[in-house]
Amino acid sequence: MYTSLAFSFMPYKTILSPRASITTQDNKNVYRTKVSRNPTMEKLQYNYLFPEISEREAQHAKKYPNAKIISLGIGDTTEPLPDVVASSMANYAYSLSTRTGYRGYGAEQGSKDLRKAIAETFYKDMGIQGAEVFVSDGAQCDISRLQMLFGSNMSIAVQDPIFPAYIDSSVIIGQTGDVEQGSGRYQNIEYMRCDPHHNFFPDLSKTARTDIIFFCSPNNPTGHAASWEQLEQLVKLAQENGSIIVYDSAYAVYITDGSPRSIYEIPGAKKVAIEVSSFSKIAGFTGVRLGWTVVPKELLYSNGFPVINDFNRIICTCFNGASRIAQAGGLASLSSEGFKSVMSLVDYYKSNAEILLETFESLGLKAYGGVNAPYLWVHFPGSNSWDVFNEILEKTHIITVPGSGFGPAGKEYIRVTAFGHRENILEASDRLRSLLL
Amino acid sequence: MSAILQNVSTSLSASTSTFVGHNNLKVIKPSHVSMAGRMSAVVKCVASPSAEKTAYKTNVARNENLAKLQAGYLFPEIARRRNAHIAKNPDAKVISLGIGDTTEPIPEVITSAMSKRSEVLSTVAGYSGYGAEQGEQKLRAAIASTYYAGLGIEENDIFVSDGAKSDISRLQVLFGSNVTMAVQDPSYPAYVDSSVILGQTGLFQKDVEKYANIEYMRCTPENGFFPDLSTVRRTDIIFFCSPNNPTGSAASREQLTKLVQFAKENGSIIVYDSAYAMYVSDDSPRSIFEIPGAKEVSLEVSSFSKYAGFTGVRLGWTAIPKELHYSDGFPVAKDFNRIVCTCFNGASNIAQAGGLACVSPEGIKAMHEVVGFYKENTAIIVDTFNSLGFKVYGGKNAPYVWVHFPGRSSWDVFSEILEKTHVVTTPGSGFGPGGEGFVRVSAFGHRENVIEACRRFKELYK
Numbered sequence: 001m002y003t004s005l006a007f008s009f010m011p012y013k014t015i016l017s018p019r020a021s022i023t024t025q026d027n028k029n030v031y032r033t034k035v036s037r038n039p040t041m042e043k044l045q046y047n048y049l050f051p052e053i054s055e056r057e058a059q060h061a062k063k064y065p066n067a068k069i070i071s072l073g074i075g076d077t078t079e080p081l082p083d084v085v086a087s088s089m090a091n092y093a094y095s096l097s098t099r100t101g102y103r104g105y106g107a108e109q110g111s112k113d114l115r116k117a118i119a120e121t122f123y124k125d126m127g128i129q130g131a132e133v134f135v136s137d138g139a140q141c142d143i144s145r146l147q148m149l150f151g152s153n154m155s156i157a158v159q160d161p162i163f164p165a166y167i168d169s170s171v172i173i174g175q176t177g178d179v180e181q182g183s184g185r186y187q188n189i190e191y192m193r194c195d196p197h198h199n200f201f202p203d204l205s206k207t208a209r210t211d212i213i214f215f216c217s218p219n220n221p222t223g224h225a226a227s228w229e230q231l232e233q234l235v236k237l238a239q240e241n242g243s244i245i246v247y248d249s250a251y252a253v254y255i256t257d258g259s260p261r262s263i264y265e266i267p268g269a270k271k272v273a274i275e276v277s278s279f280s281k282i283a284g285f286t287g288v289r290l291g292w293t294v295v296p297k298e299l300l301y302s303n304g305f306p307v308i309n310d311f312n313r314i315i316c317t318c319f320n321g322a323s324r325i326a327q328a329g330g331l332a333s334l335s336s337e338g339f340k341s342v343m344s345l346v347d348y349y350k351s352n353a354e355i356l357l358e359t360f361e362s363l364g365l366k367a368y369g370g371v372n373a374p375y376l377w378v379h380f381p382g383s384n385s386w387d388v389f390n391e392i393l394e395k396t397h398i399i400t401v402p403g404s405g406f407g408p409a410g411k412e413y414i415r416v417t418a419f420g421h422r423e424n425i426l427e428a429s430d431r432l433r434s435l436l437l
Numbered sequence: 438m439s440a441i442l443q444n445v446s447t448s449l450s451a452s453t454s455t456f457v458g459h460n461n462l463k464v465i466k467p468s469h470v471s472m473a474g475r476m477s478a479v480v481k482c483v484a485s486p487s488a489e490k491t492a493y494k495t496n497v498a499r500n501e502n503l504a505k506l507q508a509g510y511l512f513p514e515i516a517r518r519r520n521a522h523i524a525k526n527p528d529a530k531v532i533s534l535g536i537g538d539t540t541e542p543i544p545e546v547i548t549s550a551m552s553k554r555s556e557v558l559s560t561v562a563g564y565s566g567y568g569a570e571q572g573e574q575k576l577r578a579a580i581a582s583t584y585y586a587g588l589g590i591e592e593n594d595i596f597v598s599d600g601a602k603s604d605i606s607r608l609q610v611l612f613g614s615n616v617t618m619a620v621q622d623p624s625y626p627a628y629v630d631s632s633v634i635l636g637q638t639g640l641f642q643k644d645v646e647k648y649a650n651i652e653y654m655r656c657t658p659e660n661g662f663f664p665d666l667s668t669v670r671r672t673d674i675i676f677f678c679s680p681n682n683p684t685g686s687a688a689s690r691e692q693l694t695k696l697v698q699f700a701k702e703n704g705s706i707i708v709y710d711s712a713y714a715m716y717v718s719d720d721s722p723r724s725i726f727e728i729p730g731a732k733e734v735s736l737e738v739s740s741f742s743k744y745a746g747f748t749g750v751r752l753g754w755t756a757i758p759k760e761l762h763y764s765d766g767f768p769v770a771k772d773f774n775r776i777v778c779t780c781f782n783g784a785s786n787i788a789q790a791g792g793l794a795c796v797s798p799e800g801i802k803a804m805h806e807v808v809g810f811y812k813e814n815t816a817i818i819v820d821t822f823n824s825l826g827f828k829v830y831g832g833k834n835a836p837y838v839w840v841h842f843p844g845r846s847s848w849d850v851f852s853e854i855l856e857k858t859h860v861v862t863t864p865g866s867g868f869g870p871g872g873e874g875f876v877r878v879s880a881f882g883h884r885e886n887v888i889e890a891c892r893r894f895k896e897l898y899k
Binding site: 032040048090104149152169172284288289303305313316 | 674
């Protein structure tokens, strides 16, 4: 149905803005040190996806200064923090100016209370203790710290499409080869294709063994939450291959249909999996910066050394703990009143997702996700996602994210986030309807 | 070698460390404070030998760089010993002059900005989500104008962070494993440890207490705590901390000019750690960029930790000049920006609101008062050890006093002071082989505790 709509495609040769490169001509007279540029940085082909989207938004705003741009692109929370959470941080900040309340360095692993609260809130009955929880300044930082932990001699597998930080951090730390020009894939990364036809789960029988398997569920960008059976297969694969799963559960609280919220719901997972999560999309902490990583004591390297010991060393050496103020906010968000209030914000975004799903459905477009995650993965068959991104932006002033930014399998898709003020979601829906009908 | 197994759950308590050390402080062999890191089969968190054999292991090899590390990071180890001592002596009033942790409340002009920002986040008009990874523009501009006025460092050269320690590792990720580095000896351990983790070094050589492939630039009283650069081999990166942690020495303009020249001749990059610059009392430079030509060969890391008591709030910055280029001409700042966008997501917006207040006129005045307070502490400690006939270094331009105990092992002195005066210090050898024979006494503390600690020192060493 989509192909019958009048859409003009401008062919785009580059997927993303290619990274700045320097020729000897440009900088002839400029002093150069004798330090070689890190070759892994050279391997990165494009700018990181989300600053690129921001840049395009800024350019569009310049071009159309009177347009009311609605951002359904970067997954940025928009609703104010609940009072109970904000005031806990305000009070904590104030207490730092009192003699009895002042605190200096905190434990690098996070406050004991918060670690315990995270274990009890999210890992109840899964046998995860506070001592296995490491509080961070967010999942993106933890992913890179995990890469530092693993080192450059690791092979990784990722879903395709996927949130780009796993791939980019892998390139930076030196685990990959060069990018293949045609496909945009990096050598030495195992890309596990996730298609709607296979229920967004990879065919594990076709997946080569890698040391690390990154797995994000509910998935960014497809919104798919893996089922219990699927995760059981994944854990089995990891056991058979002796691999470590890095499970990103940042969107677990958006699950509506009873899909597993933690990898540790699967028996045996503690011996093969690390779990990373974040307060960003739970409590609107995208700017406050707070997350956590669980490393079970049972997770051992091939020589029997506990992974948790080395991760702890990384935390103590390469980090100095999340901000105490953010941690106070985190603790408040896990109190009974706090949790209720942050969950109602999650519900708000989930209702946004429902509205958007209805909109795309009414337009005859297939939209995946939106049920267990604040992302819709909309299919525009036969298209190039950057072209669709540009058309939508030009004609409706709505920012989305082109699917190919998440990997080659995203080529015909657009990611639409459900974060936004309700009135903007409704307005965006109207604009899309008037454009695409 | 006997090593005492530590149950993972206790070793991962608040001040944890993977340091498998000795509980009986008296049997510490200072040159063997290494753990049986390579005997990794010994360090397991399973309860019994038979369980060990059947415990499931993945097929993922441990990162051998982590295995190179000899012990836990220094400061969690100090904390562990402090806590063990407190547990053993519940009635003793233990005074911490070990870890350089600030103790005095943050000035209200700064905390009220953070409180306000927290509250504003609960309003529709004031809520903000993701911030720029490089930091809020106003703060970047204010840092540039406060600390680098007239030095040609602008707001877009400033990258706001969650602290210098995190930035040091991000810089190592930036540089990669194929670079060589030089450090002062002694030095703040994060430079060496992060270098090991990133795979820049060889194995630890026990006889000299150094990692292979790191160039250690000895800094002693004899050379005025500035290395003899004619004996220093070329390395890609030179870490240089001034005012120095742990020696307290601030390099002079002349010395830094030599350093910049050295870097220029060798095509090296200086990573200049200026976290204690506000403690400078004389006319020593506060920024490497005061030296002509420095912008082409250095970047600078700093922090609000020791200025505003932000050790728990977490805020710092790295300044990378536009003029700093790799050998192929590529600007270093561009790659660092990519690292910051990919491996980081910005410092907490609440901490940044505090930072903005720090560099307001009222905030700067308030920070100087806090710094002044700790400097008075430092003077008291310096006087005490001087009066006891010790050779004392530092203490003028930094909140650290570097006390010489000739011929003695620094861990022995650390233990002796802890056992007999219940005061925690930091043994010099924790900062490198050049620290042997010295103890670092930090000047962060409530005035009454610093005075009491000094009274106890006088008792012990009279």
